[in-house]
Amino acid sequence: MINLTTGPTGVGTRPLRIVLPGGSGQVGQALARHLQQQGHHVTVLTRSPYSAPWQTLHWDGEAEGPWTETLQGADVCINLAGRSVNCRYTAANRAAIYDSRIGTTRLLNRVIASLAEPPRLWLNASTATIYRHALDRPMDEATGELGGYELISKRRRAPDTWNFSIQVAKDWEAEFFRTSTPRTRKVAMRSAITFSPTPGNAFEILLNLVRFSLGGKQGSGHQFVSWIHEADFARAIEFLIDHEQFEGPVNIAAPNPLPNREFMEAFREAWGMPNGLPTPAWALEIGAFFLRTESELVLKSRRVIPGRLQAAGFNFEFPTWQEAAQDLVRQWRTRNN
Secondary structure: OOEOOOOOOOOOEOOOEEEEEOOOOHHHHHHHHHHHHOOOEEEEEEOOOOOOOOEEEEOOOOOOOHHHHHOOOOOEEEEOOOOOOOOOOOHHHHHHHHHHHHHHHHHHHHHHHHOOOOOOEEEEEEEHHHEOOOOOOOEOOOOOOEOOOOEOOOOOEOOHHHHHHHHHHHHHHHHHHHOOOOOOEEEEEEEOEEEOOOOOOHHHHHHHHHHOOOOOOEOOOOOEEOEEEHHHHHHHHHHHHHOOOOOEEEEEOOOOOEEHHHHHHHHHHHHOOOOOOOEOHHHHHHHHHHOOOOOHHHHOOOOEOOHHHHHOOOOOOOOOHHHHHHHHHHHHHHHHO
């Protein structure tokens, strides 16, 4: 059980009231399930309430309503709201991606600042994409360099789509920290891709490539992949709740990012597929166009490490991709056989 001791007297070890705005996506549901199983009272704020072991309540992410009452006296708010970035970056989609993050964060800032008894902790989603395309060295919270218009080769700067993602991340965190909430501790979660053996997750998408002998390197294969197993993501959230020293940005990623070539090789070994056809960058661009997504999700090098979590003593259950891939494959096979 989480021990949340924030506040003048502390609350000791007890079930917590946790509110998850935008918690109806894959990561949100996995986290809600984990926290509910730990004995906490979980409320998911969603545009489309659904039947679940936890409470779900309607909100539109744009205006105050009855949902604000769930935050009064709550222990923790975990905001995961944001339109999926798995799409083409058209003007309409860019506006939806931006507004669904910055707008909801601005709304929550206004509501939480107005409460007589606000949550003691607010964890707000952010992204490891905020760091520059990094091949040379890892990016932690203290020394990592934020991205934007950097050179990604001797003659080429980061494409516009990459710069858009980085600017969204920067504006998202700026909006989060803009309003003072002295009674509410704030943490921006710079999360890597969370892998889960569930339909539609990034794990299943890549697994399908491996299964059909298409799981070779993507692009040059030199770009780094930052990732985290869903179990460690949930445990990291608990750790952040339980340790008061955490404020500001925190990287939530496994401690061992690896080049795409090695990442896909370990994936094939976990599945038992001896080979996989490589996909050159030009083919990825064409495929991304027809799949209505962006090649950035594969080609940008994300070499992010969890400096603050490690310094505080957090132990990863799955520190290497080899271990994580084997566990995820085992779970996937159990669920689908």
